[in-house]
Amino acid sequence: MALACVLLSVMAAHAEISPGKNGVAFLKVGVGARAIGMGEGFSAIADDTSAIYYNPAGLVHISTPCISTSYNQWIGGLMNGAITYVNPCFKQSAIGISAVYLGTNGIPRYDTKDSATSSGVYKAYDMSLNCTYAFHFTRGISFGINVKGISEKIDNEEMGGFAVDFGQLYHTPIDGLSLSSVVQNVGPAMMFKDAASKLPTCYKLGIAYRFPDYPLLIGCDWTKPSDNKLKINAGFECKMMNTLAIRGGFDSQLFEDLNGGLNLGFGFPLGPYEVDYAFVPTKRMGDTHRLSIGMRLGDQNKTKSRDLCGE
Numbered sequence: 322m323a324l325a326c327v328l329l330s331v332m333a334a335h336a337e338i339s340p341g342k343n344g345v346a347f348l349k350v351g352v353g354a355r356a357i358g359m360g361e362g363f364s365a366i367a368d369d370t371s372a373i374y375y376n377p378a379g380l381v382h383i384s385t386p387c388i389s390t391s392y393n394q395w396i397g398g399l400m401n402g403a404i405t406y407v408n409p410c411f412k413q414s415a416i417g418i419s420a421v422y423l424g425t426n427g428i429p430r431y432d433t434k435d436s437a438t439s440s441g442v443y444k445a446y447d448m449s450l451n452c453t454y455a456f457h458f459t460r461g462i463s464f465g466i467n468v469k470g471i472s473e474k475i476d477n478e479e480m481g482g483f484a485v486d487f488g489q490l491y492h493t494p495i496d497g498l499s500l501s502s503v504v505q506n507v508g509p510a511m512m513f514k515d516a517a518s519k520l521p522t523c524y525k526l527g528i529a530y531r532f533p534d535y536p537l538l539i540g541c542d543w544t545k546p547s548d549n550k551l552k553i554n555a556g557f558e559c560k561m562m563n564t565l566a567i568r569g570g571f572d573s574q575l576f577e578d579l580n581g582g583l584n585l586g587f588g589f590p591l592g593p594y595e596v597d598y599a600f601v602p603t604k605r606m607g608d609t610h611r612l613s614i615g616m617r618l619g620d621q622n623k624t625k626s627r628d629l630c631g632e
Contacts, residue, residue: 358586360570377465
């Protein structure tokens, strides 16, 4: 795994980023302010409710029922939100359900290409409903699967389909070191009128390290989308006085495409709640802001790998 990460880094350093070609692109948009603030280098961490979106195997590290909601004021005035519920079940396993929405209500409608004024507005949205199951396989190794139903609508045209994510998380015998491998958005092409829209399948390798004697967590993902070049996501989280968490991260694709990619964020607890915020500036498309609120629904003293479990 370590050798593969080194090789992927060298490839990414010489890769030229190109626009994605597949459809259903909203599946590439990150969810959860904590993971966004860490640059989305999160698949080998995946210890809160946003594991559903980065590595479903990580749900096993949530020991109490949790619910979280996330809102993203994204580029171009798009609204992006998610709500997630995770519940530990049976022995060393967990289930999760979530819904993700991205859309806008204000696209001007022009009857012809030469129209000077619009004749109104129309709606467009993307939505996915996720059902996730994760379980411990053997010591230090967990697996997860996420099945998602997908719907897209533009004005009066609509299409639907489904996709599956597979994830693996390995907490190594080296204290604090974890490794991951994830395949996302595997499924048949979606039909839109007479055209087929392929899913944005991607493959990830991840590594993370939680320092045993210092409140610092770092993570890095090497991601290869099926319709794009290899990219690197990396970030850190540092807790101050075991309460306020300061985060930073980097996304190589945003850096190339939008002159951005340097993410910042913070989070803090409020009783059974946790509030997280992330800021992603870009020169070409403006700044984006993410806000997430998570709440424990069970005994807060039973939490394993995080003090708080919300996004």
